[in-house]
Amino acid sequence: MKTLRIGSGAGYSGDRIEPAIELAEHGELDYLVFECLAERTIALAQQARLVDPDAGFDPLLGERMRRVLPFVGRGANGQRRRLRVITNMGAANPLAAAREVQRIAAQLGLSGLKVAALTGDDVLAALLRDLSQTLDNGSTLASLGDRVISANAYLGVEGIIDALHADADVVITGRVADPSLFLAPQMFEFGWAADDWSLLGRGTLVGHLLECAGQISGGYFADPGFKDVPDLARLGFPLAEVDATGRAVISKVAGSGGRIDTATCTEQMIYEVHDPTAYLTPDVSADFSAVSFTAQGPNRVLAQDADGRARPQSLKVSVGYLDGWIGEGQMSYGGPGALARGRLAREVVLERLKLTGVVFEEIRAELIGVDALHGSELGSRTDSEPWEVRLRVAARCADRAEALRIGNEVETLYTNGPYGGGGASKSVRQVVAVASLLLPRDAVTLQVHLEDIA
Amino acid sequence: MIRITLRELAHSRTGDKGDTSNISVIAFRAEDYPRLCQWLTVERVTEHFAELLGPHSPPVRRYELPNVHALNFVLPGILHGGVTRSLALDAHGKALGAALLDLAQ
Numbered sequence: 001m002k003t004l005r006i007g008s009g010a011g012y013s014g015d016r017i018e019p020a021i022e023l024a025e026h027g028e029l030d031y032l033v034f035e036c037l038a039e040r041t042i043a044l045a046q047q048a049r050l051v052d053p054d055a056g057f058d059p060l061l062g063e064r065m066r067r068v069l070p071f072v073g074r075g076a077n078g079q080r081r082r083l084r085v086i087t088n089m090g091a092a093n094p095l096a097a098a099r100e101v102q103r104i105a106a107q108l109g110l111s112g113l114k115v116a117a118l119t120g121d122d123v124l125a126a127l128l129r130d131l132s133q134t135l136d137n138g139s140t141l142a143s144l145g146d147r148v149i150s151a152n153a154y155l156g157v158e159g160i161i162d163a164l165h166a167d168a169d170v171v172i173t174g175r176v177a178d179p180s181l182f183l184a185p186q187m188f189e190f191g192w193a194a195d196d197w198s199l200l201g202r203g204t205l206v207g208h209l210l211e212c213a214g215q216i217s218g219g220y221f222a223d224p225g226f227k228d229v230p231d232l233a234r235l236g237f238p239l240a241e242v243d244a245t246g247r248a249v250i251s252k253v254a255g256s257g258g259r260i261d262t263a264t265c266t267e268q269m270i271y272e273v274h275d276p277t278a279y280l281t282p283d284v285s286a287d288f289s290a291v292s293f294t295a296q297g298p299n300r301v302l303a304q305d306a307d308g309r310a311r312p313q314s315l316k317v318s319v320g321y322l323d324g325w326i327g328e329g330q331m332s333y334g335g336p337g338a339l340a341r342g343r344l345a346r347e348v349v350l351e352r353l354k355l356t357g358v359v360f361e362e363i364r365a366e367l368i369g370v371d372a373l374h375g376s377e378l379g380s381r382t383d384s385e386p387w388e389v390r391l392r393v394a395a396r397c398a399d400r401a402e403a404l405r406i407g408n409e410v411e412t413l414y415t416n417g418p419y420g421g422g423g424a425s426k427s428v429r430q431v432v433a434v435a436s437l438l439l440p441r442d443a444v445t446l447q448v449h450l451e452d453i454a
Numbered sequence: 455m456i457r458i459t460l461r462e463l464a465h466s467r468t469g470d471k472g473d474t475s476n477i478s479v480i481a482f483r484a485e486d487y488p489r490l491c492q493w494l495t496v497e498r499v500t501e502h503f504a505e506l507l508g509p510h511s512p513p514v515r516r517y518e519l520p521n522v523h524a525l526n527f528v529l530p531g532i533l534h535g536g537v538t539r540s541l542a543l544d545a546h547g548k549a550l551g552a553a554l555l556d557l558a559q
Contacts, residue, residue: 227465
């Protein structure tokens with residue numbers, strides 16, 4: 001029976017590149033998928049595109065492609081297993097990204113490489129025709145006004161499958177649901193029907209397990225003495241060997257770092273899942289509740305018994321909007337009495353912000369090393385005082401000028417605050433918030449671009 | 455009776471979607487799973503994270519995955535705006551599961 005080999009080359013936009021190249025070179029892959037779009041990445045990319053019409057795709061696209069394109073296709077002598085690449089690195093501008101890939105291919109002397117771009121996820125113009133629509137956070141599009149900067153529908157497998165039928169070697173998308181990037185090649189290669197919900201559920205499990213790359217092969221896992229992971233600095237990214245019935249074995253390139261076993265697979269299966277019987281994607285409502293994992297040797301795990309039911313009727317749309325500025329300042333205290341001095345510094349800053357009338361919508365003042373991650377209740381479960389603490393004050397303000405005053409006020413602790421404050425830092429960043437709404441499927445028009453890219 | 459912490463029986467991973475965290479608790483050994491089911495009630499987990507959830511968060515939910523001897527807790531509202539607008543140092547809540555592992559029996 002035919003076995004398909006799919007690798008995962010990135011778990012987020014800034015991810016390591018070497019493990020992806022290791023997979024391309026030694027994984028004997030049919031497909032290498034790069035998942036690089038977090039919730040708000042596309043909104044930030046949309047802002048970049050407004051400034052420069054040729055921008056708005058993943059900043060690491062060029063470097064990744066320069067390294068991986070030499071392994072794409074069948075190789076110079078046509079003898080190699082054919083590798084194709086699927087990625088959402090197109091972000092807010094898949095067409096410009098595809099042109100960039102063609103340019104790099106030409107530079108590398110790779111002729112005949114087919115690059116496809118998928119568009120249709122950008123639904124901002126369509127949404128703005130009906131401003132009465134309500135987002136999941138309770139606001140209407142009308143109330144957000146011109147602060148709305150992007151609206152992208154989570155697409156499913158359709159466009160990618162079309163691009164693969166058109167024989168594309170590299171498929172560049174914008175917003176596509178993460179598991180769909182992996183499900184599409186399985187449906188294309190095995191000819192699974194778009195309403196064979198059980199198979200789509202199994203293929204979605206494969207996508208879900210792979211989409212965060214190193215998170216299933218030992219990343220986000222090590223806890224020394226309890227859960228040890230060898231060679232994290234050389235963590236290998238995962239690949240799946242899938243058959244036509246949707247049975248999948250998760251593994252990695254021999255000799256790479258990390259570990260893949262039933263424990264890492266179970267953690268990743270439940271990651272970002274709520275009800276395990278209904279993991280919703282544009283393609284299927286996947287059911288992971290009866291999945292079992294079986295070790296098949298070192299760093300090889302069989303995943304089986306995922307299921308699925310009919311896909312949701314609507315598509316989820318992520319709306320990006322500008323939501324003020326976050327100003328932040330930090331200062332450290334160490335040695336005997338550090339905790340008391342950190343607390344004093346916190347009181348001083350909060351009082352100063354009041355005295356000087358700084359206007360903010362929400363504020364947090366915490367001591368890193370004590371209560372910043374888990375709050376003061378959980379933070380007081382330890383019976384020893386920390387040797388050092390770091391004050392962190394952060395506030396969200398409507399205006400940038402107000403946000404700047406937060407960090408400045410923390411910095412003035414140097415000469416006006418408690419004894420021994422050191423290492424001040426301050427920053428201001430614009431908040432690009434994301435909310436969602438549902439859109440009927442027929443409001444989205446997919447288009448696969450091949451020859452018309454240039 | 456010897457005090458035993460959750461960390462000795464189980465491992466955990468935290469994920470985020472919008473305003474909501476989900477925290478998995480996975481028994482190292484399948485035979486400990488029934489004990490986790492009995493011990494880690496919704497009430498127990500809610501109480502542990504009471505300060506972080508605040509008074510207005512919707513109820514915590516628990517899902518069972520017996521085949522992989524795991525529980526999945528869903529905690530809506532605990533991320534106070536979610537990764538895009540939260541003021542938290544750990545806006546994703548990546549470190550939350552580690553706090554749960556300190557539960558003792």
